[in-house]
Amino acid sequence: MDARRHRIFACAKDRAGRPASLETASHEVHAGEASFVGRVDAAVLTHACRRRRQREPGDRPSPHDVPWPVSMRTLSVAAHGRQSSMSLTADNGEEASMPRKEILDALSRYTDPFRVTDGKGFRLKDFDPGDTLGLKMDKEEAVELLQRGSEWLAMEQDILYAQDSWSLLLVFQAMDAAGKDGTIKHVMSRVNPQGCDVFSFKQPSSEELAHDFLWRYSRKVPRRGHIGIFNRSYYEEVLVVRVHQALLSAQKIPPTLIGKKVWDERLDDIDRFEEYLSRQGVIILKFYLNLSYKEQKKRFMDRLDKPNKNWKFSASDVRERRYWNDYMQAYEAAIRGTATPAAPWFVVPADNKWFTRLVVAAAIVETLEKLDLAYPKVTSEQKKDLAAAREELKAES
Numbered sequence: 001m002d003a004r005r006h007r008i009f010a011c012a013k014d015r016a017g018r019p020a021s022l023e024t025a026s027h028e029v030h031a032g033e034a035s036f037v038g039r040v041d042a043a044v045l046t047h048a049c050r051r052r053r054q055r056e057p058g059d060r061p062s063p064h065d066v067p068w069p070v071s072m073r074t075l076s077v078a079a080h081g082r083q084s085s086m087s088l089t090a091d092n093g094e095e096a097s098m099p100r101k102e103i104l105d106a107l108s109r110y111t112d113p114f115r116v117t118d119g120k121g122f123r124l125k126d127f128d129p130g131d132t133l134g135l136k137m138d139k140e141e142a143v144e145l146l147q148r149g150s151e152w153l154a155m156e157q158d159i160l161y162a163q164d165s166w167s168l169l170l171v172f173q174a175m176d177a178a179g180k181d182g183t184i185k186h187v188m189s190r191v192n193p194q195g196c197d198v199f200s201f202k203q204p205s206s207e208e209l210a211h212d213f214l215w216r217y218s219r220k221v222p223r224r225g226h227i228g229i230f231n232r233s234y235y236e237e238v239l240v241v242r243v244h245q246a247l248l249s250a251q252k253i254p255p256t257l258i259g260k261k262v263w264d265e266r267l268d269d270i271d272r273f274e275e276y277l278s279r280q281g282v283i284i285l286k287f288y289l290n291l292s293y294k295e296q297k298k299r300f301m302d303r304l305d306k307p308n309k310n311w312k313f314s315a316s317d318v319r320e321r322r323y324w325n326d327y328m329q330a331y332e333a334a335i336r337g338t339a340t341p342a343a344p345w346f347v348v349p350a351d352n353k354w355f356t357r358l359v360v361a362a363a364i365v366e367t368l369e370k371l372d373l374a375y376p377k378v379t380s381e382q383k384k385d386l387a388a389a390r391e392e393l394k395a396e397s
């Protein structure tokens, strides 16, 4: 047995508390035993990754295909992008290195099953709101994993801000109580508020209604280097406005311009708007938090039962619930009409909040990581200025 394996023996225990072998540890990773995963180190995960390679291409990812971000406390930004491997601090505090591709593969196992880049043939019923890829996790563990994801995201954001060229637009859409607010709060918990703007779009004002439907949204598209979060978005224009057609009349559009194809036309407009933005360097990720009808009722009841949650409840939420099927049809049409590689949808299972947050974090980190962002290089001219500034400061007594 080599030294590395020995270390795993020392730190990994099976569920009965017995020391586990590499094979057992790896098996546990595969079985998605997260309480156990929390204690294994990078070597186990690497091993698990290798085993995973043997799977058939095109296989639906299974629970054990999701090592991220276990065993990764700190990713070294220095190793970022340009190198083929990334350093990370394993749970036992040791420095380890993992091929970058493996890390990205690990992330994609969280995101691939839920990403829609081609709307053709898309059906909501193919996506299970209760899906967790077979993972089970206790609350503490999920919180810790998410924290690591958020830290990683914060590191990426720092570079995004510094390079001041790309920007990131995150669109969140969902039925009431699906967890938009909580997901935004937790996933973005570590980012620098200076580089991140959140906009919640509610019923439009009379000024907003006096303009074209994209007007109020286009003004809030994030500037270069920034992350913009749309908590509800221009998609409401093909969702709530489609479900309640009186809202369309309130938009004061010349009646001759509203024909049978109005919704297809709007979806087309949105599609083109997103294409335009992406050509401008705005990276767009769209999240539909896929909540089940049953779970929504449970969460509403919870809001009614718990005094400190009463404030979250609004009678209109129950009224909207009556239109559930209409909303589902509108969502399906919206995703069909606007899912593209440049502006993908993620149909994120939302019946388990911890899982929703991990998938959203993984999708954002993966996207930024793949951009290969780098801090701006200092030119020789700037270096001279820096040296001069140093001399000046030194000269102060």
Ligand code: ATP
Pocket: 176, 181, 200, 201, 202, 203, 204, 231, 232, 236, 237, 240, 241, 247, 314
């Ligand atoms: P929360 O309930 O967590 O506070 P929310 O996003 O549901 O968040 P609300 O104030 O409850 O916020 O609801 C905002 C409402 O505004 C939603 O019902 C949404 O459908 C509606 N809305 C958003 N955009 C438009 C629009 N363009 N036209 C009409 N209604 C809209």
Ligand code: MG
Pocket: 176, 314, 317
């Ligand atoms: Mg609401």
